[in-house]
Amino acid sequence: MRFVRESGLYPDVPVPEVYAWNTTFENPARAPYVLMEFIKGKAFNLVVRDDDPGLLSGLCAVPESQQVALVKAMARLKASLSKPVPFTEIGSLVVDSSGTFSVGPLMAIYGVSLGSPYKSIEDFWRASHEQRLLEKIPNFCARTEESFQPSERFTPHDLMDRYQKLSALIPYFKIPEPYTPLVLHHPDLALRNIFFDEESLLSDDPKVACVIDWSGAQILPLMLASCIRIFRGHRYTGIVVIK
Structure with missing residues (x-):
């Protein structure tokens, strides 16, 4: 404020x-x-x-x-x-003890840190993508490959395949120039x-x-x-x- x-x-x-x-x-x-x-x-x-x-x-x-x-x-x-x-x-607005404003780690509305500050939108996409992967990995680590049933459509192999494909697309997810200026949100x-x-x-x-x-x-x-x-x-x- x-x-x-x-x-x-x-x-x-x-x-x-x-x-x-x-x-x-x-x-x-x-x-x-x-x-x-x-x-x-x-x-x-x-x-x-x-x-x-x-x-x-x-x-x-x-x-x-x-x-x-x-x-x-x-x-x-x-x-x-x-x-x-x-x-x-890109990040969250922070203020130090002297009253100086700067950009710190990007915080989600529910209080979780999304890392940063990010110097470009590509850096933000990549870090966000990696964080999503890390969130999913524990769901698979406790299971052996034999525990997956044929009816299950999403396996660890599918997860990594999707991660690699989406990672390759990140350079193409560009924001049109008129909408790139940084603003307060x-x-x-x-x-x-x-x-x-x-x-x-x-x-x-x-x-x-x-x-x-x-x-x-x-x-x-x-x-x-x-x-x-x-x-x-x-x-x-x-x-x-x-x-």
Whole structure:
């Protein structure tokens, strides 16, 4: 959040000011914490319907015009985050004790390190491919070749054959030039992490009050940072025109 506030790149992405933080258990609170500014607003997934108190409502619970308005609001946030950053490697955004930002190992949203920093997309593909292989190997190591039944379609030989074929294709998985600039990616930019002005939330023009939960913020090529998470089970198939 500090990078978003202090870099000057994202005037249209409001975030709370962070007063203090600690990611370890070695502190007076004995737990990781973030002490931040209070901003009045409400997340869409916490809105309840007057006729059914306590029920979380999804996008399907509001008229299509409001669905489109919310998706547009998220699209505007993504567009604002699509500005090139002053970094040259793929990874996760980190800050040292002096407050200097840099790129560290790429962390998945579920907390697993994906290695890095990576200097090119090919390096990232290759490391990711190797990691997938290493994850699969233990499944086969405890078995002998005789234990595989004829009905099983995927054997260790198949695994290595597929690994070699996909490895040979990596140099061809290139990102088109317009989509290669590195940008800041919020890995969990879902409606639950976007607080809106409560009065405008269910209008045709919802106003974003702040965006939270930036843990694991990543530096990625624009193409890899283009997804928007809405709600599981909801698929929006219309065209979004940002004005």
